[in-house]
Amino acid sequence: MKLFIQTVAFGLWTSLLIFTAGCISKSSTQGVENLWRADPPPVFERSKTTEHDVLSALGPPSQVINASDRTVFYYLLEAKRSRGAILIIYNQTVERITYDRAIFFFDAQGRLTDFATSNEKVPLQ
Amino acid sequence: MVCVFLVAGCSHLTSDIGPALPSAPGIVTGKSTLGEVVTTVGVPSQVSASAGGFVFLYEHNEVVESQLGFAVNLPVLRWLKFVYASSGLRHEAWLMTFDTNDVLQAWGREAWKKPLGNGAAAQILITVSSLVDSTAVRRPASQHRWGEMWLNPLPQVLNTSQSPQDGRFGLEQRLAPTFVGQHTLEMIQPLPPRQAKKANK
Numbered sequence: 001m002k003l004f005i006q007t008v009a010f011g012l013w014t015s016l017l018i019f020t021a022g023c024i025s026k027s028s029t030q031g032v033e034n035l036w037r038a039d040p041p042p043v044f045e046r047s048k049t050t051e052h053d054v055l056s057a058l059g060p061p062s063q064v065i066n067a068s069d070r071t072v073f074y075y076l077l078e079a080k081r082s083r084g085a086i087l088i089i090y091n092q093t094v095e096r097i098t099y100d101r102a103i104f105f106f107d108a109q110g111r112l113t114d115f116a117t118s119n120e121k122v123p124l125q
Numbered sequence: 126m127v128c129v130f131l132v133a134g135c136s137h138l139t140s141d142i143g144p145a146l147p148s149a150p151g152i153v154t155g156k157s158t159l160g161e162v163v164t165t166v167g168v169p170s171q172v173s174a175s176a177g178g179f180v181f182l183y184e185h186n187e188v189v190e191s192q193l194g195f196a197v198n199l200p201v202l203r204w205l206k207f208v209y210a211s212s213g214l215r216h217e218a219w220l221m222t223f224d225t226n227d228v229l230q231a232w233g234r235e236a237w238k239k240p241l242g243n244g245a246a247a248q249i250l251i252t253v254s255s256l257v258d259s260t261a262v263r264r265p266a267s268q269h270r271w272g273e274m275w276l277n278p279l280p281q282v283l284n285t286s287q288s289p290q291d292g293r294f295g296l297e298q299r300l301a302p303t304f305v306g307q308h309t310l311e312m313i314q315p316l317p318p319r320q321a322k323k324a325n326k
Contacts, residue, residue: 090137
C-alpha cells in the first residue's frame with residue numbers, strides 16, 4: 001500500500017513538472033498620446049507651421065527645451081511589452097521597450113524649422 | 126527523467142530597450158544638418174541645448190539573463206529550485222553635437238558588451254524572476270519626469286537648474302550614477318538594491 005501511494009505521488013509530481021505550463025503576456029504604456037500616428041496624420045510644414053499649430057494638433061509635449069532663441073518640443077510614448085513561457089523545466093521571457101517619439105524645432109518667431117518622428121512606432125489606440 | 130529532477134528551472138530572460146542603432150548612419154561631420162540627422166537616424170533618446178547649439182544622445186541597451194536551476198526529489202525541497210543567474214549587457218550609444226547653424230560638429234560612438242552581474246536564489250518551483258538588478262537600464266525615460274522634477278524634495282529641487290534631465294544643461298547616459306557629477310549637490314544616497322528597484326518601477 002505504501003509503495004502504491006509513493007508511486008502515485010511520484011507520478012503526480014512528475015506530471016506536474018512536465019505538464020504544468022504557463023504563459024505570460026503583459027504590456028503597459030507611459031507618456032503622451034502619440035497623435036502623430038493618427039490616420040490621417042497631422043501635416044506640418046517647415047517655415048509655415050507654428051508652435052500653436054503643433055500644440056493644437058498634438059497637445060502638450062513631454063519635454064520643452066529652451067535653447068537661447070530656439071525652442072524644442074519633444075514628444076514621447078514609451079510602450080513596454082513582455083511575453084513569456086513557463087514550462088517549469090525551461091522558462092523564457094522576452095521584454096521589449098519601444099519608444100515612439102516626435103521632435104519639433106522652432107525658431108525665435110515660433111516657426112517650425114525641423115521635425116521628425118521616430119522609426120519605432122506604437123500603434124495609436 | 127533525470128533532466129526533470131535535476132535541471133528544473135532553467136530560464137532565459139531578455140530585455141531589449143529602444144531601437145538598435147544603424148551600423149552605417151550616413152552622416153558627415155561638418156556637412157550633415159540637424160534636420161538630416163533626425164530624418165535619417167531618427168529622434169534621439171535625449172536632446173539638450175549646449176553653448177554652441179544642440180547635443181543629441183542615441184542609446185540602445187539589451188539585457189540578457191541566463192538562469193541555471195536544479196531541483197531535488199526530497200520532501201519539501203521538491204517544491205523548490207536552486208537557481209544561479211548570470212546577466213550581460215549589450216550597450217550602444219552615439220553622441221552628436223551641432224553648432225548654432227545646425228551643422229554636425231562632432232560625433233562619437235561606443236558599443237560594448239559586459240557582464241551586468243550575477244545572483245543565486247532558492248525559489249518556489251514555478252517562479253520566474255530576474256535575480257540581477259537591471260532597473261537602472263530598464264527605468265522609464267527621463268522625459269516623463271521633466272516637469273515633475275520641480276516637485277522633488279529638498280535638496281534635490283535646488284539642483285534642478287543644472288540637472289541633466291532639464292534639457293538645457295547637458296545630458297547623461299542611462300547608466301550614469303545618480304549621485305555624482307551634476308547630481309552631487311542633490312546629495313542622493315544610493316538606495317539598497319530592493320528599494321532602488323521599487324523606486325525605478
